[in-house]
Amino acid sequence: MPGISPLSFALLLEQLLNGLQLGVMLFLMAAGLTLIFGVMGVINLAHGALYMIGAFACAAVAAATGSYWLGLAAALTAAAAAGALIEATILRRLYGRDHLEQVLATFALILIISEGTRWIFGGFPLFLDVPPLLQGAAPLPGGGAYPIYRLAIIGVGAAAALGLHLLISRTRLGMRIRAGESDREMIGALGVEIGRLYTLVFALGAALAGLAGGMIGALQSVQVGMGEPMLILAFVVIVIGGIGSIWGALVGAVLVGVVDTMGRFLLPKAFALAYPPSEASAMGAAVASLLIYLLMAVILALRPQGLFGAPSR
Amino acid sequence: MKSLISASPREAAANLAILALLILGPWAALSAGHPFYVTLATKAAILALAATGLHLALGLGGLVSFGHAAFFGLGGYAAGILATHAGSGEALIFGWAGSREILLMICAAMGLALLAALPIGAISLRTSGVYFLMITLAFAQMIYYFALSWPAYGGDDGLSFRRGIFPGLNSARPLPFFWICLGALLIGLAIFQILRASRFGTALEATRQNPQRVEALGIEPFGLRLTAFALSAMMVGAAGALFANLNRFASPSMLSWQMSGELIMLILLGGRGRLLGPTAGALLFVAMEHVLGGWTERWQFFLGLAVLGVAVFARGGFLGLIAGGRRDG
Amino acid sequence: MADPALDIRDLRKSFGALRATDGVTLDLRPGEIHALIGPNGAGKSTLIAQIAGGLRPDSGSVRLFGRDVTALGAPARARLGLARSFQISSLAGEFSALRNVMLAIQARAGSSFRFLRPTQGDRRLTEPAMAALARVGLADRAAVPAALLSHGERRRLELALALAMEPKLFLLDEPMAGLGAEGSRELTGFLSELRREAPILLVEHDMDAVFALADRISVLEAGRVIASGSPAEIRADAGARRAYLGDSS
Numbered sequence: 001m002p003g004i005s006p007l008s009f010a011l012l013l014e015q016l017l018n019g020l021q022l023g024v025m026l027f028l029m030a031a032g033l034t035l036i037f038g039v040m041g042v043i044n045l046a047h048g049a050l051y052m053i054g055a056f057a058c059a060a061v062a063a064a065t066g067s068y069w070l071g072l073a074a075a076l077t078a079a080a081a082a083g084a085l086i087e088a089t090i091l092r093r094l095y096g097r098d099h100l101e102q103v104l105a106t107f108a109l110i111l112i113i114s115e116g117t118r119w120i121f122g123g124f125p126l127f128l129d130v131p132p133l134l135q136g137a138a139p140l141p142g143g144g145a146y147p148i149y150r151l152a153i154i155g156v157g158a159a160a161a162l163g164l165h166l167l168i169s170r171t172r173l174g175m176r177i178r179a180g181e182s183d184r185e186m187i188g189a190l191g192v193e194i195g196r197l198y199t200l201v202f203a204l205g206a207a208l209a210g211l212a213g214g215m216i217g218a219l220q221s222v223q224v225g226m227g228e229p230m231l232i233l234a235f236v237v238i239v240i241g242g243i244g245s246i247w248g249a250l251v252g253a254v255l256v257g258v259v260d261t262m263g264r265f266l267l268p269k270a271f272a273l274a275y276p277p278s279e280a281s282a283m284g285a286a287v288a289s290l291l292i293y294l295l296m297a298v299i300l301a302l303r304p305q306g307l308f309g310a311p312s313r
Numbered sequence: 314m315k316s317l318i319s320a321s322p323r324e325a326a327a328n329l330a331i332l333a334l335l336i337l338g339p340w341a342a343l344s345a346g347h348p349f350y351v352t353l354a355t356k357a358a359i360l361a362l363a364a365t366g367l368h369l370a371l372g373l374g375g376l377v378s379f380g381h382a383a384f385f386g387l388g389g390y391a392a393g394i395l396a397t398h399a400g401s402g403e404a405l406i407f408g409w410a411g412s413r414e415i416l417l418m419i420c421a422a423m424g425l426a427l428l429a430a431l432p433i434g435a436i437s438l439r440t441s442g443v444y445f446l447m448i449t450l451a452f453a454q455m456i457y458y459f460a461l462s463w464p465a466y467g468g469d470d471g472l473s474f475r476r477g478i479f480p481g482l483n484s485a486r487p488l489p490f491f492w493i494c495l496g497a498l499l500i501g502l503a504i505f506q507i508l509r510a511s512r513f514g515t516a517l518e519a520t521r522q523n524p525q526r527v528e529a530l531g532i533e534p535f536g537l538r539l540t541a542f543a544l545s546a547m548m549v550g551a552a553g554a555l556f557a558n559l560n561r562f563a564s565p566s567m568l569s570w571q572m573s574g575e576l577i578m579l580i581l582l583g584g585r586g587r588l589l590g591p592t593a594g595a596l597l598f599v600a601m602e603h604v605l606g607g608w609t610e611r612w613q614f615f616l617g618l619a620v621l622g623v624a625v626f627a628r629g630g631f632l633g634l635i636a637g638g639r640r641d642g
Numbered sequence: 643m644a645d646p647a648l649d650i651r652d653l654r655k656s657f658g659a660l661r662a663t664d665g666v667t668l669d670l671r672p673g674e675i676h677a678l679i680g681p682n683g684a685g686k687s688t689l690i691a692q693i694a695g696g697l698r699p700d701s702g703s704v705r706l707f708g709r710d711v712t713a714l715g716a717p718a719r720a721r722l723g724l725a726r727s728f729q730i731s732s733l734a735g736e737f738s739a740l741r742n743v744m745l746a747i748q749a750r751a752g753s754s755f756r757f758l759r760p761t762q763g764d765r766r767l768t769e770p771a772m773a774a775l776a777r778v779g780l781a782d783r784a785a786v787p788a789a790l791l792s793h794g795e796r797r798r799l800e801l802a803l804a805l806a807m808e809p810k811l812f813l814l815d816e817p818m819a820g821l822g823a824e825g826s827r828e829l830t831g832f833l834s835e836l837r838r839e840a841p842i843l844l845v846e847h848d849m850d851a852v853f854a855l856a857d858r859i860s861v862l863e864a865g866r867v868i869a870s871g872s873p874a875e876i877r878a879d880a881g882a883r884r885a886y887l888g889d890s891s
Contacts, residue, residue, distance in 0.1 A: 043443045045574075093625050099443060100377055104581045105624035107574045111617030119611050228570060232454045235447035243444065286462040293455035297436050300448065304439040510760035512748045512767075515737075519745050522734040529694065529728075530749035530807065531720030537754060 010144030015265040016258065021150045023257025024157025028212035029234035030241070030249040031164060032205030038244035039177055039201045042091055043099060045106035047209055047234070048227025049113040054079040054210025055222040056117055059126035062217075068131035072214045079210020080203040082113075087202035092195070110228070118224045125221035153215050160208065161250050168246065177201060233260075236296050242309025251307060256292050263288040324636035328589045331596065335498075339491050351487040352559070357599040358494040359555045362501045364579035364591030366548025371577065372585050373509060374541040375521030377442075379573045380433070380449030383456045384546040386568030387429055388422030388553025393563030394466055395421055396474035415477040415484060415493065418554045426550025427543055429456070434542035438535060450570060457568040471564040474557075484558075494555050498592070501548055506588055508544070517541050549576070582623055584632030593631050645708030646671050647811045647841045648693065648724075653702035655688055662688040663699065664865035670811065675833070675842045677852045680862035686845050687729070689862065690815050693843070694726045695719040707810065720749075723810030727803070727817055729845075731796035735789030739780055739799050742788050743771035746806035774806040775799075778832075793820050801832075810840050818848040830854055853877070 033047050057078035062071030086109060094102050130149045137145035168174035176197050213227070220226070237256050241248025268284025275283065299307065335358060342350035363385055370376040395418050398404070398411030405411045412418070437448040461469045482489040508514045520527045520534040527534055557563040566572065575598070583594025601619065605612035627634055648670040655663040662685045670676045680686055691697035693704060695716035703712045706722050720726075733742050744767040748754055751766075761767055775781050778798040783791060788799060797817060804812055817833070818826045830851045833842065837855075846852050852859060853873045860870040861882040869875075869882040876882045 037443065043446065090621065090625060099446070100371075100577075100581065100585070101624050101628065103377065103379070103446065104578060105621055107578060108617045108620035108624060110574075111613050112621065115611050115614035115617065119614065229454075232450055232570060236451045239444065239447050239451065282462070282464050286459055289458040289462050290455055293451055296448070296451060300436050300439060304444075507760075508757055510762060511758060512754055512756040512761055515741065515745055515748065515761050516754035519734040519737065522736055523732055525696070525716075526728075526732045526734065526803075527745075527749075528696070528716040529720055529726050529732075530746050530803070531717050531752075532749045532754050533715075533717045540755070 010140055010142040011265075013140055013142060014144050014146055015261055017146055017150065017154070019258035019261030020254065021153050021157075021257070022261055023254035024154050025212045025216060025230065025253075026233055026237050026257055027157055027250050027253035028160060028208045029230055030237040030253055031160070031246055032208040033231075033234055034238050034241075034244055034246065034249050035164075035177070036202055036205045037238075040091075040095060040198055042095065042102050043106070044091075044202075044205075045103060045231065046086065046109035046113060047205070048229075048231030049110050050079045050083055050206045050209040050227070051213040051216075051230055052117065052222075052224065052227035053082050053113065054213030055217045055226060056121060056126065056213075057210070058214035059128045059217045059222045060121070062128055063126070068129070068218070071128070071217075072211075075210045075214025075217075076207045077210075079213065080207040083206025083209075084199050084203040086206075087199050091202070092198070095198075114224050121224075123224075125223040126217070127221055128217035130218045149218060156211070156215065160211070161246075164246055173197075173200070233292070236292055238306070239296055240299050240306055242306030244310075245306075245308040248306055248308030255295070259295055260288075260292045263291040267291075321636045324587065324632060327593070327632055327635045331589050331593055334596065335495060335592070339488065343488055348487050351491050353599055353603055355487070355491045355494050355559055356556075357595045358491065358498045359552050359559060360575075360579060360598065361592040361595035362494070362498045362555070363549045363552035364576050364583075364595055365498070365501045365505055366545050366550075366552060367576045368545075368580050368585070368591045369505060369508065369548065370541050370545035371580060372590070373514060373521065374517050374538055374545075376438075376538060376542060376545075377446050377577070378437075378449040378542070378545075379446045379570070379577065380437075380451075380453030381546070381549050381576050382568050382570065382572035383429060383433070383453035384426040384549040385553040385556070385572055385576070386456065386460065386563075386565070387425045388419075388550030389557035389563040389567045390460065390466060390472065390553075391422040391425045391550070392418035392477065392554040392557045393472035393474050396477055397466070397472060400474065413475070413477045415479045415554070415558060418477050418558070419497075419551045422550040422554035423547040426546040426553075430543045430546030431539070434539045434546075438538050438542065450573065453568065453573055454570060457565060457570075460565050460568055467563075469565055471562055471566075472557075473562050476558045476561050490559070494559070497551060497555060501551075502588060502592070504544075504548070509588075513537070513540070578620055581630055582620065584630030584636075587630075587632045587636075590630055590632050597631055644672055645705075647707060648843060649705040649708075650693065651703045651705075653689070653692055653699045653704065655692060655697065655699045661865045663692065665702075666862070666865070666867055668860050668867060668870065670841050670843050672841055673837065674857040675837050675844055675855050677844045677846060677856035677859045678862060679846065679849070679852055679859060684862040685865040686862055687815075688865075690726070690813065690845060694724065694813060720807070720809075721752075723840075724813060725804040725807040725809030725811070726813040727800040727815055729815040729819060731793075731800050733788040733796060733799060733803075736787060738785050738787055739775060739791065739795075739802075740768070740771055740784040742799060743774050743802050743806045744768065746774075746803045747771050750807050771806060774802045777805055778802045794822075794825050797821060797825075797829075801829075805836075812836065812840055812842040813845075814842060815845050816847060817844070818846055818851055826851055 029047065029051060033044060036042055036044050054075035058071040058075035061074035062068050090105055094105055134149040134152050137147050138151060140146050168177055233256060237249060237252040240255060241252030267288040268281040271280035271284040335354065339351040339354040367381045370378055395411040396413055399413045402410050433452045437445050440448060466472050476485055478484055479493055482493060484490045484493060516527065516532055517537045520537055524534050553567060556567065579594035579598055580591045582597055583592065584590035601616055602612065605615050623630060646669040650666060650668050653663050653666045666689060678686060688697065692699045695714060703710055705711065706719060706724060711719050711722065744761055747767050747770050772781060772784065775784050778801050780795060780798055780802060783795060788796065791799060801817065818829055821829060826848050833855055836842065844855065856873055858871065859873055859876040860867050861876065869879045
C-alpha cells in the first residue's frame with residue numbers, strides 16, 4: 001500500500017486484531033471438531049448447532065439474571081450438556097458405521113436443534129450487552145483504540161489454546177485422548193472406560209463451541225442459523241491445519257481469520273485504485289469472499305493432508 | 314427397465330408403485346381439480362433428478378459430496394441468466410443474447426456445472442472421506458457467498474425470470490411442465506442405470522468398495538472418480554435449471570449448505586444404492602413437507618426426527634425397509 | 643541373461659524410529675519361486691507394499707523387468723505385469739465372484755472408460771473370467787457375492803483375480819493363510835504349476851509349502867534379509883532357524 005499514514009496504520013492494526021478475534025472464535029470451534037474427530041472418528045455437523053445453543057443460553061440467562069457471567073457459565077453448561085446428551089443417546093450408536101450415517105444423523109440434529117430453538121425462543125434475534133467490566137476501549141499504538149471486550153476474547157482464546165495443550169500433554173485425560181487418537185483398540189487395552197471418555201471428549205468439544213457462542217453474543221445478534229457458517233469456516237480451518245491436530249487448528253484458525261478480515265478490508269481499497277468506487281467495493285467484496293477458499297485450495301494442492309496433518313501412508 | 318424387475322420382487326413392486334404414483338398422480342390430481350399437486354409432483358421429480366445425479370457420485374463412487382448445491386444453484390443461475398438476457402436483449406457472450414429455450418438452459422446449466430466440477434473435483438479428490446466432505450462443502454459455500462456478493466445477477470435477492478419455453482409444449486402450464494421434468498427424471502434414471510451396468514460403473518463401484526484392490530488391478534481411481542463427480546454435477550445442474558424454471562426464480566438458497574444436506578438426505582431417506590432410492594426419498598420429502606407443513610409451522614423439527622430415525626435404525630432407507638435384506642451389488 | 647523380473651536394491655523405509663525396511667536387496671528371476679519368510683513384525687508387509695507400489699521407500703530402488711518403477715504407483719506397476727494377492731482377502735464384497743474377475747479382465751484391457759454397453763453378458767469379459775474361476779475351482783460359485791463366500795473361497799478368488807490379469811510376475815502375500823492342511827496341499831500343487839506362467843515372489847508362513855515350492859528362500863528379520871539361498875542352505879543356517887523357529891507357525 002502506498003504511503004501508510006499513522007491513521008491507516010491504526011486502522012490496519014485494528015483490522016488485524018479483528019482478524020485475530022475471528023481466528024479465536026474459529027479456533028474454539030475447530031479445536032472441538034478436530035478433537036472429536038481425532039478420538040471418535042466422527043464428523044459432527046451439529047457442532048455449529050452447539051455453538052448456537054451456547055449463544056442462546058448466554059443471551060437468555062444474561063437477560064433473565066442481568067449477569068453476563070452467569071450467562072457465559074450457562075453457555076458452557078448448556079452446550080456441554082447438549083453435547084454429552086447427543087453423544088450418549090445418538091452418536092454412540094453410530095461409531096464404527098459408515099461416515100454417511102453419521103453425516104445424516106448430525107444433519108438431522110441440525111434440523112431438530114435449529115427448529116427446536118426457534119420453537120422456544122421465537123423467530124426474533126436476541127441481543128446481549130458487553131459486561132460492564134469489559135466495556136470501553138484500550139488505546140492502540142498509532143493513535144487508535146480497540147474494544148476491550150474483543151481483546152478479552154483474544155485472551156480467552158489464547159488461554160483456551162494453552163489449556164488444551166496442557167490438558168492433552170500433561171493430564172491423564174490427555175493421555176487417554178492421545179491414546180484414543182492413535183489407536184482406538186489400545187485405549188480398550190489400557191482399561192479405560194471408553195464410553196465415559198467419549199462422552200467427556202464430546203462434552204469438552206461442545207463446551208468450547210458453547211464458549212465461542214456465548215462470547216459472540218455480545219458482538220452479533222443471536223439467531224437461529226448462526227452456527228453453520230461458523231461450522232463451515234471451521235471446516236476450512238481444519239482442512240488447512242490438518243485434521244486431528246490442535247496446533248493445526250490454531251494456526252489454521254488465525255490464518256483464516258486474518259486473511260478473511262484483511263481481504264475484506266484491503267481488497268475493495270485495492271480495486272479502488274483501478275475502478276470507480278461503487279464498482280470497486282462490490283468487486284472487492286466479491287473477491288474477498290473467495291479468498292479463504294482459494295487459500296484452502298492452494299494449501300490442498302501443495303499439501304493434501306493440511307499444514308500439520310500426518311501424511312497418509 | 315431390466316433392473317427394475319431383476320431387483321427383489323418387493324422392491325420391484327415398490328419401484329412400479331413409485332413410478333405409477335409419479336406418472337399418474339399429477340394427472341389424476343388435475344382431473345380432480347387440485348392443480349397444486351401437479352406443482353408438488355414437479356418439485357418431487359426435479360429433486361429426484363438432482364438426488365439421482367448426486368447418487369452417481371455418492372452411491373456408485375462412494376464420494377460423499379456435501380457441496381452439490383453448488384451445481385444445483387449454478388444450474389439455476391445458468392437458466393436465470395439466459396432468460397434474463399433473452400428478456401433484456403443485452404448480449405451475454407459473443408453477442409449472443411441468451412435464450413428462453415428450456416433445453417438450451419439445461420445445456421448451459423450442465424456446461425456451467427461441468428466447468429465448476431472439474432477444478433473442484435480435481436482438488437477435492439486429492440483427499441477422501443471426511444476431508445472430501447468438508448472440502449466440497451467449503452467450495453460450495455464459496456460459490457454461495459460469491460453469488461450473494463456479486464451484484465450483476467441479483468446478489469442476495471436472487472434472479473427472477475419468466476419460465477422458459479419448450480418445443481411443442483406449453484411449459485407455462487403446470488401439467489406440460491411436469492411432463493418435461495418427469496421426462497428429464499426418466500432420462501436421468503436411465504443414464505444412472507446404463508452407467509452402473511457399464512464397465513465404467515463396474516470399476517467405479519469397485520473403487521467405492523475397495524480402492525486398494527482396484528489399484529492393484531491396474532486402474533487409477535482418480536480418473537474414475539473425477540469423471541463420476543463431473544457427470545454427477547452435470548445432472549444436478551440440469552435439475553437446478555428445471556428447479557429455477559419451476560419457481561421462475563434462481564435463488565441463492567439453491568446454493569446453500571442446507572440444499573447439499575437435503576440432497577444427501579433424499580438419497581439416504583429413499584435408500585442408497587437402489588435405482589429409485591433417490592426418487593423415493595424425494596417423494597417422501599415433498600409429501601412430508603406438505604403434510605407436516607400443513608399441520609405445524611415447525612415441520613422441520615419432525616422431519617429431523619424422522620431423518621434421525623432413518624440414520625440410526627433404518628439403514629437401508631425406505632426402499633430398504635420395503636425390500637428387506639441388503640441391496641444387491 | 644535376461645533382466646530379473648523383480649530387482650530390489652537397498653530398500654529403506656522408516657516410520658519414526660522404527661526401521662521397517664532396513665536395506666533390503668533381493669531379486670526374482672524368470673521361472674522361479676522365491677519365498678520370503680520371517681517372523682511377524684519382520685517387515686514383510688511393509689516390503690510388499692513397497693514392491694506393489696502402495697508405499698514409497700525412503701531410499702533404494704525397485705525395478706520390474708529391468709525398468710525402474712520406484713516412482714510409480716500401484717496401478718502403473720500392475721499394468722506393467724505385477725499381480726498381487728492380499729494377505730487379508732481384498733475384494734469388491736458386493737460384487738459376485740464373477741464380476742470381481744470381470745473387473746480384472748477389463749482392467750487388463752484398459753477399458754474402464756466405456757460407458758454404454760452393459761458388462762453383464764459381455765462375452766469378452768465373462769468368458770475369460772469364467773475360465774479363471776474354473777482354474778481355481780470356483781466356477782459353480784460364480785454368482786455368489788464375494789462377501790458371502792467362505793474364507794477358503796475368498797482366498798481362491800484372490801488367486802483368480804491375479805490369474806485373470808495374465809501377469810508377468812505374481813506377488814502372493816500369504817496365500818495359504820487360514821486354509822488348513824488340505825487346502826494348503828491343494829494350493830501347493832497349484833502354485834508349482836503356476837510358476838510356468840510367471841515367476842512368483844511368495845510370502846508365506848507355511849514352512850511345508852515354502853520348502854516344497856521355493857527355488858530360493860530369503861529370511862527377513864527386523865527389516866533386513868539375514869539369510870538367502872536354496873532351501874537346503876536355509877535349513878542349515880542358524881540365524882534363519884532362530885528367526886522363524888521363534889515364530890509358531
